[in-house]
Amino acid sequence: MPTMNTALPLNTGATIPALGLGTWQSAPGEVKKAVIHAIEAGYRHIDCASCYQNEDEVGEALQDVISRGIVKREDLFITSKLWCTFHTRVEEGLQQSLDMLKTPYVDLYLMHWPVPMNPKGTMRIPYRHEPSSHAPGQPHANLPQGNHPLFPKLEDGSRDIDHSITHIDAWKNLEAYYKSHPDKVKAIGVANYSVKYLEKLLAQSTITPAANQIENHPLLPQQEIVDFCRSKNIHITAYSPLGSTGSPLFQAAGVLAVAKKHAVGPGTVLLSYHLARGSSVLAKSVTPSRIDENRKLIALDAGDVQALEAIHKKNGVRRFVYPPFGVNAGFPDKPEGIDLSG
Numbered sequence: 001m002p003t004m005n006t007a008l009p010l011n012t013g014a015t016i017p018a019l020g021l022g023t024w025q026s027a028p029g030e031v032k033k034a035v036i037h038a039i040e041a042g043y044r045h046i047d048c049a050s051c052y053q054n055e056d057e058v059g060e061a062l063q064d065v066i067s068r069g070i071v072k073r074e075d076l077f078i079t080s081k082l083w084c085t086f087h088t089r090v091e092e093g094l095q096q097s098l099d100m101l102k103t104p105y106v107d108l109y110l111m112h113w114p115v116p117m118n119p120k121g122t123m124r125i126p127y128r129h130e131p132s133s134h135a136p137g138q139p140h141a142n143l144p145q146g147n148h149p150l151f152p153k154l155e156d157g158s159r160d161i162d163h164s165i166t167h168i169d170a171w172k173n174l175e176a177y178y179k180s181h182p183d184k185v186k187a188i189g190v191a192n193y194s195v196k197y198l199e200k201l202l203a204q205s206t207i208t209p210a211a212n213q214i215e216n217h218p219l220l221p222q223q224e225i226v227d228f229c230r231s232k233n234i235h236i237t238a239y240s241p242l243g244s245t246g247s248p249l250f251q252a253a254g255v256l257a258v259a260k261k262h263a264v265g266p267g268t269v270l271l272s273y274h275l276a277r278g279s280s281v282l283a284k285s286v287t288p289s290r291i292d293e294n295r296k297l298i299a300l301d302a303g304d305v306q307a308l309e310a311i312h313k314k315n316g317v318r319r320f321v322y323p324p325f326g327v328n329a330g331f332p333d334k335p336e337g338i339d340l341s342g
Contacts, residue, residue, distance in 0.1 A: 001298070002018060003018070003297060004042060005018065005044050005045075006018040011208060017045035017077055018275055018280050019280070019283060019294070019297065020043070020046060020282045021046050021282070021283065021284070022282035023035070023048050025052075026284075026286050030286040032057040032058070032061045033286070034061075035057070036061045036064055038291050043291075044071070045076075045077045046062075046077070047239075048079060048080045048101065049081035049083070050080065050082075050086075050093060050100075051081065051150060055100035058101055059100050073103060076107075078101065078106050078108075080094070080101065080106045080109055082110065082111050084115050084117040086119065087116040087117075087119075088116075088162075088165055088170075089119065098184065104183070105184045105185065105186060106184070106186070108188070108210060109178075109185045109187070110190055111189075111191065114170075114192070114193060114201075114329060114340060115159075115167070115327050115340060116163075116169075116340075117161060118152045118160040151323070159325050159327075161325075161326075167197065171201055172204070175205065189211035189212060190211070191213035192213070193209075193225075193329075194225060194330030194331050195228045197329065198212070200341045208234060210234070211236070212229050213236075215239055216238035216279065217242065218254065218270070218308045219243060220312065220318060222331075223309075226279070235280065236278070237279060237282065238279050238281045240321055241270050241274060242267060242270050242283075243270075247320075248318075249266070250266045252311050252315065254308050255269050261304070264296065271297060272297045272299070273305065275299075276305050277305070317333045
C-alpha cells in the first residue's frame, strides 16, 4: 500500500516523497499555517515557487517546525522554481527563494515554464502583501515603471517575450549554476514541458532534468509526455490532480465507480491515480481537514487505472492551467501561439 512518503527515485540517486503539499493560489496569511499543519501531519514534500509570492510564509513555517524539533531540514524535500523573467539571472532568482524560504538549499529547482520573458524593470519579485499603491495588473510601486514584474506586456497587450534567449539557453544557465553550487541545489528539472520542447532541450543539455512537473489528471493524462519522460528517466510530478475547484472529475462515472469499489472519496482516487503511474503528486489545500484527508492513498489495480484513463476519451481533454503567454508550448490541445521550442 503506498503512503504519502513512499520514496520515488530521481535520476540523481535521491528520492522524492510521493505526496507533496502545493502552495499555489493560497491567500496571504494562510500558507504558513497550512505548511505547519501539513508537516505536523506527516508531509515531508513541500512545493513552492517564487511566482506564487508566498515563499516568505513558507519560510516562516519551515523555521517554526525546525526550531520546535518537529523535523530537521534534511527530513524535508523542498521544491522551488525559476520564474520566466529570471532565465538570465539564475543565481539571483534562486537566492531570492533561499532567502525567503530560510533554507540553505532546495532539493529540486525547476524551470517553471519554457517561456523567457523580458526581465527589464524587475529588480526582484514583489510580494503581494507589501505596502504599496500596487493595483492588480499594474506595475508595482517600488519597481521602475514599464513592465509588470511577473507578466510583462508589450503596448499591444501581448506578453513581452525575451527573444534574445531560448529556453535551452536558460537550461544551460541552470546547469552551470547547479554544477558550481551543489550545496544550494540538489537537483534541477523542468515544469510544463511537452515532448517537443524536451526533445529540443535534451539534444543540447549536459544534464537530464530530474523531473518534469505537469498538469496531470484523468481529463489530461498527457500519456505521451509521461511515457517519454519515463523512457528518459525523468520523474513526473503531477499538479492540479483534482482538476480545479468544482472540477467535473468529482462527478465522473469512472472516478465514482473506483471510489465506491475501494470505499474512499473521489479525491483519494484522483491522488492515488498518479502513484499507480509512478508519479509523485501535489495536493493543494490550506484547510487542515483537507490536508489530513489528502494523506489517504490507496493501491489502484490495472482495471482502476484503465477506468480512470477512459474518462478523457468520453468527456474530452481539458486543461485547467495555461497562462496567456501567447506561446505554443508543444501541447496538442493548445496549438495556438508562437513556437519557442528552439
